Amino acid sequence: MDAAIIAVGSEMLTPQRVDTDSLFLTDLLNARGVEVVVKLIVGDDRQRLVSAIRYALSQARLLILTGGLGPTEDDLTREAVAQYCSRPLVFSEEICGSIVQRFQRMNRTMAEVNKRQAYVVEGAVVLPNGGGTAPGLWVEHEGRHIIMLPGPPRELKPIFESQCLPRLDQLLPPQVIRTRFYRVAGMPESDLDQLIAPVYKQYTNPATTILAAAGDIQIHLRARCRTEEEAEALLLEVGTPIEELLGDRLYSRNGNPLEATIGEMLRDRGMKVAVAESCTGGMLAEKITSVAGSSDYFAGGFLTYSYEAKTALLGIDPEVLREHRAVSEPVARAMACAALARSSASLAVSITGVAGPGQGDETEPVGAIYIGVADKDGSLVRRFQFAGDRRRIRVLAAQTALDMIRRRMIGSTASPWHH
Amino acid sequence: MDAAIIAVGSEMLTPQRVDTDSLFLTDLLNARGVEVVVKLIVGDDRQRLVSAIRYALSQARLLILTGGLGPTEDDLTREAVAQYCSRPLVFSEEICGSIVQRFQRMNRTMAEVNKRQAYVVEGAVVLPNGGGTAPGLWVEHEGRHIIMLPGPPRELKPIFESQCLPRLDQLLPPQVIRTRFYRVAGMPESDLDQLIAPVYKQYTNPATTILAAAGDIQIHLRARCRTEEEAEALLLEVGTPIEELLGDRLYSRNGNPLEATIGEMLRDRGMKVAVAESCTGGMLAEKITSVAGSSDYFAGGFLTYSYEAKTALLGIDPEVLREHRAVSEPVARAMACAALARSSASLAVSITGVAGPGQGDETEPVGAIYIGVADKDGSLVRRFQFAGDRRRIRVLAAQTALDMIRRRMIGSTASPWHH
Numbered sequence: 001m002d003a004a005i006i007a008v009g010s011e012m013l014t015p016q017r018v019d020t021d022s023l024f025l026t027d028l029l030n031a032r033g034v035e036v037v038v039k040l041i042v043g044d045d046r047q048r049l050v051s052a053i054r055y056a057l058s059q060a061r062l063l064i065l066t067g068g069l070g071p072t073e074d075d076l077t078r079e080a081v082a083q084y085c086s087r088p089l090v091f092s093e094e095i096c097g098s099i100v101q102r103f104q105r106m107n108r109t110m111a112e113v114n115k116r117q118a119y120v121v122e123g124a125v126v127l128p129n130g131g132g133t134a135p136g137l138w139v140e141h142e143g144r145h146i147i148m149l150p151g152p153p154r155e156l157k158p159i160f161e162s163q164c165l166p167r168l169d170q171l172l173p174p175q176v177i178r179t180r181f182y183r184v185a186g187m188p189e190s191d192l193d194q195l196i197a198p199v200y201k202q203y204t205n206p207a208t209t210i211l212a213a214a215g216d217i218q219i220h221l222r223a224r225c226r227t228e229e230e231a232e233a234l235l236l237e238v239g240t241p242i243e244e245l246l247g248d249r250l251y252s253r254n255g256n257p258l259e260a261t262i263g264e265m266l267r268d269r270g271m272k273v274a275v276a277e278s279c280t281g282g283m284l285a286e287k288i289t290s291v292a293g294s295s296d297y298f299a300g301g302f303l304t305y306s307y308e309a310k311t312a313l314l315g316i317d318p319e320v321l322r323e324h325r326a327v328s329e330p331v332a333r334a335m336a337c338a339a340l341a342r343s344s345a346s347l348a349v350s351i352t353g354v355a356g357p358g359q360g361d362e363t364e365p366v367g368a369i370y371i372g373v374a375d376k377d378g379s380l381v382r383r384f385q386f387a388g389d390r391r392r393i394r395v396l397a398a399q400t401a402l403d404m405i406r407r408r409m410i411g412s413t414a415s416p417w418h419h
Numbered sequence: 420m421d422a423a424i425i426a427v428g429s430e431m432l433t434p435q436r437v438d439t440d441s442l443f444l445t446d447l448l449n450a451r452g453v454e455v456v457v458k459l460i461v462g463d464d465r466q467r468l469v470s471a472i473r474y475a476l477s478q479a480r481l482l483i484l485t486g487g488l489g490p491t492e493d494d495l496t497r498e499a500v501a502q503y504c505s506r507p508l509v510f511s512e513e514i515c516g517s518i519v520q521r522f523q524r525m526n527r528t529m530a531e532v533n534k535r536q537a538y539v540v541e542g543a544v545v546l547p548n549g550g551g552t553a554p555g556l557w558v559e560h561e562g563r564h565i566i567m568l569p570g571p572p573r574e575l576k577p578i579f580e581s582q583c584l585p586r587l588d589q590l591l592p593p594q595v596i597r598t599r600f601y602r603v604a605g606m607p608e609s610d611l612d613q614l615i616a617p618v619y620k621q622y623t624n625p626a627t628t629i630l631a632a633a634g635d636i637q638i639h640l641r642a643r644c645r646t647e648e649e650a651e652a653l654l655l656e657v658g659t660p661i662e663e664l665l666g667d668r669l670y671s672r673n674g675n676p677l678e679a680t681i682g683e684m685l686r687d688r689g690m691k692v693a694v695a696e697s698c699t700g701g702m703l704a705e706k707i708t709s710v711a712g713s714s715d716y717f718a719g720g721f722l723t724y725s726y727e728a729k730t731a732l733l734g735i736d737p738e739v740l741r742e743h744r745a746v747s748e749p750v751a752r753a754m755a756c757a758a759l760a761r762s763s764a765s766l767a768v769s770i771t772g773v774a775g776p777g778q779g780d781e782t783e784p785v786g787a788i789y790i791g792v793a794d795k796d797g798s799l800v801r802r803f804q805f806a807g808d809r810r811r812i813r814v815l816a817a818q819t820a821l822d823m824i825r826r827r828m829i830g831s832t833a834s835p836w837h838h
Contacts, residue, residue: 013458015449023437197491281704282702300732303721386525
C-alpha cells in the first residue's frame with residue numbers, strides 16, 4: 001500500500017516553518033512497508049485543498065491529512081474531504097459533549113466556534129483526541145482511506161499510534177522489516193553509485209537509499225519479508241557484495257558517523273588523539289568532541305591559523321615556514337609531530353591548507369589541503385585538492401582528517417579519495 | 420503571480436530529511452509579493468514526477484523544481500519536464516565541456532554518468548552552476564514558467580539569487596523592496612517578542628519576521644512600496660524604536676552573524692583574539708575562523724578538554740585543578756590568562772563547563788558553563804546555566820563567549836542574558 005501526506009495550513013507555507021508531522025508518520029508507515037510516495041503542503045483554501053486531495057488520491061490508496069481541524073473558519077480539512085467525497089458534514093452530539101466537558105475540566109466555557117469541531121464527514125470513524133478538542137477522522141471512500149489528524153504533534157502522535165496503526169495493520173499483509181545502514185568516507189557520490197549500482201539495482205527488495213553529504217555517504221538497505229530469516233538473508237545477499245566493493249572505504253555498518261567510529265576505535269585501543277589545525281580552525285576537534293565521552297580519548301588541540309601561532313604554540317621553526325610556506329608538506333608534518341610531542345596523545349593529526357575564498361597561498365590554490373598523521377611509528381602527509389566554498393572545503397578537510405586517523409589505526413596504506 | 424515548489428528525491432521522503440530549499444525560495448519569492456500556494460515532495464519516479472508537475476501547474480503559473488538534476492539514473496527532473504512539455508532532451512556540448520573542465524580542475528576524470536547532466540530540455544535557458552556540475556534550467560511552456568534547480572543549497576542559492584531573481588523581476592509589476600536585518604544575542608525569544616511586539620504589531624508593512632536559534636535571534640523587517648523613499652521611511656519608523664528597546668543586545672544591523680561582527684571590531688581596533696576551550700572542543704574557534712580573513716585577528720587556540728591537557732598546553736597548576744575542579748571560576752580565569760600569555764593575542768576568552776549528557780561534574784550540573792575573558796586590563800569570569808542537549812549547550816556556550824568578547828570591546832559591563 002502506498003501513502004500520501006498533506007500538511008494543511010497557510011503557516012506551513014511560510015519561510016519559517018517545516019512540516020515535521022510527516023517525518024513521524026513516514027517513520028511508522030515505512031516500518032510497516034507502506035511507502036510515502038508524495039507529500040504536499042497546502043494553505044487554508046478549500047478549493048486548493050480539494051484539488052490536493054484529488055491529486056494525492058490519484059497517487060496513493062492511503063491519504064493522511066494533518067492540521068486544519070481547528071475551530072476557526074480557516075480550518076477547512078473536514079469541509080474539503082466532505083466536498084471531495086460528496087458527503088454531508090453531520091453534527092455529532094457525542095463529540096460536542098466531549099468538547100464541552102473538556103472546557104469544563106479547564107474551568108472554561110466552550111466558545112461557540114468550537115462547535116465546528118463536532119461536525120464529521122458522514123460515515124467517518126471518529127478517533128478521539130485525548131490531548132485536544134479536535135478528534136481525528138477516518139473515512140473509507142471508493143476503496144481508499146482518508147485519515148484526518150490534528151496538526152499539533154502532541155495530539156497527532158498518540159492518535160496515530162494508538163488508533164490508526166492497529167486499523168492499518170489489519171489492512172496490510174503480515175510482514176517483517178529489517179534494515180542495514182552503511183556509511184562511507186572519501187568517495188564522491190557518483191563514483192560510489194557507479195560502483196555499487198550494478199548490485200543494488202538488481203533488487204527492489206531490499207530497497208536501497210543513498211544519502212550524500214560532503215565526504216560522507218550513507219547507504220540504507222531495507223528488506224520487507226514475511227519472516228525475519230528471509231529479511232536477514234536478503235540483506236546478506238545484497239549487503240555482502242556491496243561491502244566487498246566498498247572495501248576499506250566503508251567505515252560504519254550501524255549508521256554511526258565517522259567521529260563516533262574513530263572514537264570507539266581509539267577507546268578500544270587505549271589510544272588518545274591530538275589535533276593541530278590551521279585552516280579548519282577547530283572544526284576537526286569540534287567533530288571529535290561532539291561525541292559524548294570523547295574526553296576519554298581526546299588529548300587536546302592546537303589551533304594555529306597564523307605563522308606566529310604555529311611557532312608560538314607548536315614550536316614550528318620560522319625558517320621552515322619561510323622556506324616552505326604554511327601550506328606545505330613539511331609544515332603539515334611538523335605540526336602533527338609537534339602536537340604528538342606536546343600532548344599526551346599516541347596519535348596526532350594536522351591540517352594545513354587554503355580554505356578560501358581569495359586567490360590562495362602564494363604556491364597553492366584554494367582547496368589545497370595537506371593532512372599529516374604522526375604516531376610512534378613515524379609520520380605521513382597527504383595532499384588533497386577540494387572544490388567548493390570555504391565551508392565545504394573545511395568540512396571536507398575535517399572529514400578526510402578523521403578518515404586518515406581511521407586508516408592509520410586499521411593499517412590501511414591507501415589514501416582517502418583513492419580511486 | 421502564484422508559485423508552486425516541488426522538491427524531488429526519494430531521500431526527501433524518508434523520515435530523516437526535510438526540504439529546506441523551499442524555505443529559502445519562499446523567503447525570496449514572498450519578498451517580491453509572489454505567494455507559494457503549494458509545495459510537494461516527490462520521489463525519483465518519472466511518472467509520479469510528471470503527475471506532480473501537471474498538478475502543480477494547475478495551481479500556479481510559476482513552478483520551481485529542486486533536486487533530481489544529478490548524474491545518476493535516479494535523477495529524473497530533466498526527463499519529467501521534457502515529457503510534460505512533450506519536448507526532446509538535447510545534448511549540449513557546451514555544458515559537457517564545462518563539466519569536463521570542472522573535473523580537470525579537481526584532477527579527476529569525468530565519470531561517464533555525468534554526461535547525463537549535459538542534456539537540456541529543448542528551448543530551455545541554461546542557468547550555469549558555479550558550485551557544481553548540474554546547471555539549472557528555465558523553461559517557458561504555455562504561458563507558465565518551470566525552473567529546475569540543483570538540490571544542494573550551496574548550488575541552488577547562488578543560481579536562484581543571481582540568475583532567476585533578475586528574470587523573475589522582469590515578469591512582475593514594478594515595486595521596491597527594502598529590508599532591515601537585525602541580530603540579537605543573549606535573549607530568549609519569548610522575552611524579545613514581548614519587548615518589541617508592541618512596536619511591530621502595529622504594522623503589516625513593513626512585515627516583521629523573527630527567527631530564533633540558540634543564543635541568536637534574527638529580526639527581519641521588509642517594506643514593499645512604490646518608491647525607495649517610502650520604503651526607507653517606513654523602515655526608519657519601525658526600526659528606530661526597536662533598536663532603542665534592544666539596546667546593547669542588538670549586535671548587527673546588516674544581518675552579519677556575531678563572529679563576523681566581532682571580527683570587524685577586532686580588525687578595526689588592531690586587536691587579536693585567542694581562545695582556550697574545554698567542553699566546546701573547538702566550536703568557538705571554528706565559528707571565529709569560519710569568517711574569511713579571520714587569520715588577520717585570530718591568534719590561535721588551545722583545546723584542553725582534559726585536566727592533563729589544561730596543564731600540558733596551558734600550564735594550569737594541577738593543584739588549582741584538584742582544588743577547584745575543571746569547571747570553576749578560577750580555572751576559567753587561569754585558562755583565559757594563559758591563552759593571553761602564550762599567544763600574540765590582545766584578548767583571550769576561555770570556556771569550561773559541563774556539556775553533558777550524564778550527571779555533570781562533581782560540583783556542577785549539566786549545562787553549567789564558565790566563560791572567562793582576559794586582556795591587558797585584567798580578567799573577568801561569568802557563570803551561565805544553559806538547558807538542552809549536548810549540542811545545544813555547546814552552541815549556547817560558544818555564542819555567549821562571542822558575546823562576551825563583543826561586550827568587552829564595547830566596554831559593556833552588563834552580562835549576556837541579563838534581564
